[in-house]
Amino acid sequence: MGKIVVSVNVTLDGxxxxxxGDEGFKQGGWFDFERAGEEWARTEYAEALGAEALLLGRRSYEWFATRWATRTGEWADRLRSLPKYxxxxxxxxxxxxNSRVLKGETLDEVSKLKQELAGDLVVYASGQLARxxxxxDLVDELRLMVYPVVLGAGERLFGEISDTKSTRLVDTQAVGDALVLLTYEVVRDA
Structure with missing residues (x-):
C-alpha cells in the first residue's frame, strides 16, 4: 500500500x-526562491526522486505543468517521468x-490509488485537496517547508477541520540558513 504525503511551503503562521505571488493575494509572493537557495532545490529534487507518483489539484497541476513541462535538467526530467494524477x-x-485526471468521486479514487501504489504519492501544494x-484520514505524512515570515492573514493549510488530527514529529532538517523542513507522521487512533 502506498503512502500519501502532503508536501507544502508554509509560513510560520501556517x-x-x-x-x-501569481494568485493576486495581497500578501502573496512570500516564498523567495533566491533566499531558499540551492539547498532547497536539492531537498525538493530528492523528494521527487523518492516519489512514486504525484497527486495534484487542478490549479496546482496547471501551475506546475506550465513551469516544468518544457524545462530541462534532471529535476524536470524526473517530474515529467512521474505519473501525475x-x-x-x-x-x-x-x-x-504522464498526467491523468481522476474520474469519479475523489475520495474513492484516491483510496484506490493508495491501495495500488507501493511508494509515496506526493501531494504538492494543492491546499484544498490536502484539507x-x-x-x-487519507494522509500518512506531512512535509512542511517552513518559510520565516508571518503574514497574519491568508489561507491556512488546515484552517477548520471537523476533528482533531494527531501527528508525530519524525524529522527536522535545516534547509539553508532560512528554511526548516518539518516531517510529521499522522497518528491514527488505535
Whole structure:
C-alpha cells in the first residue's frame, strides 16, 4: 500500500496561499526562491526522486505543468517521468506527460490509488485537496517547508477541520540558513 504525503511551503503562521505571488493575494509572493537557495532545490529534487507518483489539484497541476513541462535538467526530467494524477471536475485533457485526471468521486479514487501504489504519492501544494484528504484520514505524512515570515492573514493549510488530527514529529532538517523542513507522521487512533 502506498503512502500519501502532503508536501507544502508554509509560513510560520501556517499560510499556504500564493507563495509565488501569481494568485493576486495581497500578501502573496512570500516564498523567495533566491533566499531558499540551492539547498532547497536539492531537498525538493530528492523528494521527487523518492516519489512514486504525484497527486495534484487542478490549479496546482496547471501551475506546475506550465513551469516544468518544457524545462530541462534532471529535476524536470524526473517530474515529467512521474505519473501525475489530477483531481478536477473541469480539466479534461491534461497535456503534461504522464498526467491523468481522476474520474469519479475523489475520495474513492484516491483510496484506490493508495491501495495500488507501493511508494509515496506526493501531494504538492494543492491546499484544498490536502484539507479534504486530511479530513478523511487519507494522509500518512506531512512535509512542511517552513518559510520565516508571518503574514497574519491568508489561507491556512488546515484552517477548520471537523476533528482533531494527531501527528508525530519524525524529522527536522535545516534547509539553508532560512528554511526548516518539518516531517510529521499522522497518528491514527488505535
Amino acid at each position: 499560510v499556504v496561499q500564493d507563495p509565488t 489530477v483531481v478536477s471536475s473541469t480539466l479534461v485533457d491534461p497535456d503534461w506527460t 479534504t484528504l486530511m479530513e478523511h
